[in-house]
Amino acid sequence: MARNNARYGREDVEAYDRPRRHTRPRTKDRPTYEDAVDGIVVTVDRGRFTVHIDGPDGRREIWAVKARPLGRKGVVTGDHVRVVGDTSGIDGALARIVEVRERTTVLRRTADDDDPVERVLVANAEQLVVVTALADPEPRHGLIDRALVAAYDAGMQPLLCLTKADLADPEVLLSTYRSLGVPWVVTRSLEGDLGELKERLVGKTSVLLGHSGVGKSTLVNALVPSAAREVGHVNAVTGRGRHTSTSALMLALPDGEGWVIDTPGIRSFGLAHVEPDHLIEAFPDLDEMTEDCPRGCTHGSDEPECGLDEAIERGEADPERVESFRRLLAARSVTDY
Incomplete structure (x- = not known):
C-alpha cells in the first residue's frame, strides 16, 4: 500500500510500506551444538583462528571465526574450544568457534x-x-x-633454558636462582643435543618466552623440524635481537609427545595484575612465615614487622631464599629489564 507522500512515485521503492522490524517472536531456546567438534587453538591472526582437531583420519588443521554469541570473550592460543560448520580443512572451508572450555592456567x-x-x-x-x-x-x-613472577602467578611450572653455554659459564647465572628451586637445562649448541630439554617437555604444553635473539625460534626448529620458524640475529650495536615471531604459535612435538608454544620476542612485560599475596603462595614455606604479618604487608624488604624478617632472626628461614623472593617481588615495579 502506497504511502501518502508526494515525494515518492509508484515506481519508487520508498513508496511502499516496509516490513516492521523484530516481527519474529523471540525464543529462549538456544542451539545445543550437539554436533560440535573439540579442538585446540594453535594461533590467532586478525580475527581468524587456526584450530587443530582430531578426526578418524588423524589430526588436521582448520580455519575458524568466533561465533557472535561469544561476544567479546577472548580466544587465545592454547584455548580448548568447540567448533561447528565446515571442519573438513579443505581450502576455503571456515568453521565457527561456539564455546571456549574453562581454562586451567592463564599466562x-x-x-x-x-x-x-x-x-x-x-x-x-x-x-x-x-x-x-x-x-x-x-x-x-x-x-x-x-617471567618467573608471571609463571608463579599463573600456576605454571617455570623452567630456565640457558643457551649458548659455549660462550659463557652458566654457573654465574644459576647461582642467582638456585635458592628459588627453579629447575634448569643448559644447551651448548642450539642445533646440538637437546635430550635433557626434550625430557622436560614430554607430555606437557610448554610456552617458550624470552628476549629477541636468545634462540627461541632456533630451539623450536630443532624440536619440531617442520616448524620452519624464521631465525633472527643479534644487532652488533644494540646487543638486542630482531623480532622474528609475530604471534604465538602452538606446535605439536614429534610422536605426539606434547606441545610447544613459540611466543614473539618481548621487550615489555608488565605485571600490574600480580598481587604480592598471590605471588608468595607459590612458596609455601615462606607463605607460612607471613601468617602474623600486619594487615597490608607486602612482604618486601622495607616492610616493618614482616614475618619473613622475624623468621630469619629465629633461624627458621634461609636469608638467601627470602632475598631471592623479594627480588622477584621488586621485579613487579622495575622499569629497566
Whole structure:
C-alpha cells in the first residue's frame, strides 16, 4: 500500500510500506551444538583462528571465526574450544568457534606497569620455559625475574633454558636462582643435543618466552623440524635481537609427545595484575612465615614487622631464599629489564 507522500512515485521503492522490524517472536531456546567438534587453538591472526582437531583420519588443521554469541570473550592460543560448520580443512572451508572450555592456567601480562588492562598471552599451558642466552645477547635478570613472577602467578611450572653455554659459564647465572628451586637445562649448541630439554617437555604444553635473539625460534626448529620458524640475529650495536615471531604459535612435538608454544620476542612485560599475596603462595614455606604479618604487608624488604624478617632472626628461614623472593617481588615495579 502506497504511502501518502508526494515525494515518492509508484515506481519508487520508498513508496511502499516496509516490513516492521523484530516481527519474529523471540525464543529462549538456544542451539545445543550437539554436533560440535573439540579442538585446540594453535594461533590467532586478525580475527581468524587456526584450530587443530582430531578426526578418524588423524589430526588436521582448520580455519575458524568466533561465533557472535561469544561476544567479546577472548580466544587465545592454547584455548580448548568447540567448533561447528565446515571442519573438513579443505581450502576455503571456515568453521565457527561456539564455546571456549574453562581454562586451567592463564599466562597474562600488561603492556606496562601502570596499564590496568590485562592481556592473555596463552591458555592451558603447564610449563613456562624462560629462554635466556648466556652471551650474545647478555642475560637480563629483569626479564627472567618477571617471567618467573608471571609463571608463579599463573600456576605454571617455570623452567630456565640457558643457551649458548659455549660462550659463557652458566654457573654465574644459576647461582642467582638456585635458592628459588627453579629447575634448569643448559644447551651448548642450539642445533646440538637437546635430550635433557626434550625430557622436560614430554607430555606437557610448554610456552617458550624470552628476549629477541636468545634462540627461541632456533630451539623450536630443532624440536619440531617442520616448524620452519624464521631465525633472527643479534644487532652488533644494540646487543638486542630482531623480532622474528609475530604471534604465538602452538606446535605439536614429534610422536605426539606434547606441545610447544613459540611466543614473539618481548621487550615489555608488565605485571600490574600480580598481587604480592598471590605471588608468595607459590612458596609455601615462606607463605607460612607471613601468617602474623600486619594487615597490608607486602612482604618486601622495607616492610616493618614482616614475618619473613622475624623468621630469619629465629633461624627458621634461609636469608638467601627470602632475598631471592623479594627480588622477584621488586621485579613487579622495575622499569629497566
